[in-house]
Amino acid sequence: MADQAPGQVGTRTRFVYHERGDEIWAEYEGGDVVRGYLVGTRAGDRLDFRYVQLRQDGTTSSGHCVSTVVELSDGRIRLEENWAWESQPGSGTSVVEQLG
Template sequence: MAGSLDGVVLVPVADQAPGQVGTRTRFTYHERDGHIWAEYAGGDVVRGHLVGTRQGDRIDFRYVQLKTDGRTASGHCVSTVAELPDGRLRLEESWEWESQEGSGTSVVEQPLS
């Protein structure tokens, strides 16, 4: 199993569509006893929160966010935690909006120091 996400900052490796998370978004993760939560902001997202569970290297969570245009959005995501050769953590994500149309995949990882 890859290392703990507690206190880890992750960033998207690529931009998504406008109004979604992008390379300027920063996620700060917390982990305790199989529970995962995070705060995020940046780019088109004013404030976002996610909460879920971790079993091994699989994370299942729901997210909600406030966008710069004043709209809110929510969805569901399943991620796989991987450790990169240099020790940084990466999440490979499959997500789906619940409040609007759309789904996709994305990757977030610890930035280089």
């Protein structure tokens, strides 16, 4: 993932995902994000979640994301994401890949 504008995740952001049944949640941090959390559901290869984060400048932001789970040929997981801020203007796409 390329570095993003301030307040967004980038190459220095690390996620720790959890899954139980159709529930998903994660903690993340790194780059401009001091602390972030996401919570949502999984239906097949589709994740639907909301996220909230604290930035280095002390501000908070939140949004909604729908991701497609893709299994790579080496067994790692890739998330192809469509996201939109709910606390401010902006939306986009991103790709998150499991570290090897």
